[in-house]
Amino acid sequence: MKIAIVGTGYVGLVTGTCLSETGNDVTCVDINKQKVMMMQQGQLPIYEPGLEALFQRNIIHERLRFTDNLAEAIEHAEVIFLALPTPPGGDGSADLSYVLGAAKDIANLITDYKVIVTKSTVPVGTADKVRAVFKQHTDIEIAVVSNPEFLREGVAVEDFMKPDRVVVGTTDERARKLMAELYAPYVRQGNPIIFMDERSSELTKYAANSFLAAKITFMNEIANLCELVGANVDMVRLGVGSDDRIGKRFLFPGIGYGGSCFPKDVQALAKSAEDNDYHFRILNAVMETNAIQKKIMVEKLKKYYNDDLKGRKFAIWGLAFKPETDDIREAPALEIIGELLNEGAQIVAFDPEAANNVKYLLGDKIEYVDDHYDALAGADALLILTEWSIFRNPDFALIQKSLKAKVIFDGRNLYDLDKMTELGFYYNSIGRKTIN
Numbered sequence: 337m338k339i340a341i342v343g344t345g346y347v348g349l350v351t352g353t354c355l356s357e358t359g360n361d362v363t364c365v366d367i368n369k370q371k372v373m374m375m376q377q378g379q380l381p382i383y384e385p386g387l388e389a390l391f392q393r394n395i396i397h398e399r400l401r402f403t404d405n406l407a408e409a410i411e412h413a414e415v416i417f418l419a420l421p422t423p424p425g426g427d428g429s430a431d432l433s434y435v436l437g438a439a440k441d442i443a444n445l446i447t448d449y450k451v452i453v454t455k456s457t458v459p460v461g462t463a464d465k466v467r468a469v470f471k472q473h474t475d476i477e478i479a480v481v482s483n484p485e486f487l488r489e490g491v492a493v494e495d496f497m498k499p500d501r502v503v504v505g506t507t508d509e510r511a512r513k514l515m516a517e518l519y520a521p522y523v524r525q526g527n528p529i530i531f532m533d534e535r536s537s538e539l540t541k542y543a544a545n546s547f548l549a550a551k552i553t554f555m556n557e558i559a560n561l562c563e564l565v566g567a568n569v570d571m572v573r574l575g576v577g578s579d580d581r582i583g584k585r586f587l588f589p590g591i592g593y594g595g596s597c598f599p600k601d602v603q604a605l606a607k608s609a610e611d612n613d614y615h616f617r618i619l620n621a622v623m624e625t626n627a628i629q630k631k632i633m634v635e636k637l638k639k640y641y642n643d644d645l646k647g648r649k650f651a652i653w654g655l656a657f658k659p660e661t662d663d664i665r666e667a668p669a670l671e672i673i674g675e676l677l678n679e680g681a682q683i684v685a686f687d688p689e690a691a692n693n694v695k696y697l698l699g700d701k702i703e704y705v706d707d708h709y710d711a712l713a714g715a716d717a718l719l720i721l722t723e724w725s726i727f728r729n730p731d732f733a734l735i736q737k738s739l740k741a742k743v744i745f746d747g748r749n750l751y752d753l754d755k756m757t758e759l760g761f762y763y764n765s766i767g768r769k770t771i772n
């Protein structure tokens with residue numbers, strides 16, 4: 337099948353590459369010329385495990401190409417995927433200007449039937465808006481499909497190649513057949529392609545992300561309570577998660593959810609509900625609670641240092657919003673760093689993949705090192721903000737030798753409490769007793 341992907345970010349590039357892997361002919365288009373040039377030269381603009389091999393293979397076999405020219409990308413395409421940003425607008429609703437702008441540009445270029453697939457996360461009613469844009473600019477028949485993406489950064493390739501489910505919202509029979517054919521190789525183990533109307537499909541994505549955000553937030557509150565009542569959230573998590581109705585996944589407490597999706601999607605769903613005169617109470621509570629959770633580590637630090645962080649030096653391990661990605665959008669680390677700088681603290685940070693993105697944002701406001709142990713020299717404490725595997729089993733003797741004091745604030749509960757007691761660290765984690 338001939339396919340065009342408009343927007344080659346985390347979703348577009350993974351979608352394009354994975355669709356070329358099953359033999360489709362894919363052209364990806366992006367307005368960022370520098371990014372396009374990099375990809376044309378065989379370089380990946382993002383870090384995503386497993387993507388490199390597929391990317392190189394399909395470029396070599398000429399099933400995957402890149403352009404900054406929309407007309408060239410869509411000329412022969414039967415299916416056009418829109419994988420464009422939908423950032424929060426000023427009022428919290430999803431900004432549809434990228435999606436509708438691209439729809440208009442495409443409408444002005446097409447000369448034959450196309451299936452327009454919205455992969456971006458968009459509010460209910462967007463398919464109708466896209467259809468209206470086409471109607472306004474062309475007489476050519478098109479079909480609009482809502483096909484929300486559920487991939488997770490860090491395991492995006494695996495998620496795309498073997499999705500739990502594929503959701504396809506369309507009322508167009510021809511588009512439905514094309515989508516079924518396109519996705520068949522990815523659901524051979526029997527996972528479903530769930531067909532529905534566009535509105536239900538659009539809402540499914542928001543409902544899924546908001547539910548997960550609520551699940552995490554609920555556990556964060558349980559963790560906070562654990563600290564007050566002397567319970568251990570790790571034990572509570574195991575006890576709770578063994579119930580099939582709840583499930584083991586997504587129950588790890590931490591320093592608040594971040595990333596490019598949860599914060600904006602929860603906010604957009606709440607706004608969308610409000611626009612329909614529905615006050616979605618849980619979502620508002622989730623947003624409020626998460627904002628507080630993101631401040632929890634700084635609060636703990638202030639308490640420990642008697643409200644005086646001025647001149648303190650902190651080593652930070654982990655900047656990305658989660659491990660195995662270089663994405664720092666809405667990362668709790670950024671908020672923590674911002675607050676610590678405001679308090680007059682000094683920061684030396686390490687992240688295996690995300691440091692350059694933070695450097696681009698913060699410049700030399702903080703110091704960056706290439707090895708996690710190098711961040712420790714002379715620091716008052718180690719702060720763990722992302723649970724990269726490399727931090728899980730560190731050389732504690734080296735940590736102890738390098739830090740000014742044996743103090744660790746762990747936002748990801750990486751270490752065993754007995755071990756930290758044995759080693760004599762002050763160790764403060766989330767939802768567990770403080771070792772001191």
Ligand code: NAD
Nearest residue numbers: 343344345346347366367368419420421422456457485489
């Ligand atoms: P992104 O910011 O990484 O990528 C968007 C790309 O679109 C950028 O490369 C940008 O240059 C390009 N672009 C902008 N305007 C363009 C135009 N007019 N023509 C061509 N290219 C253009 O975004 P993303 O993380 O890939 O997210 C895209 C959508 O998918 C969003 O709606 C997001 O909510 C949704 N989504 C994201 C994830 C995720 O994990 N990142 C998962 C599921 C769904």
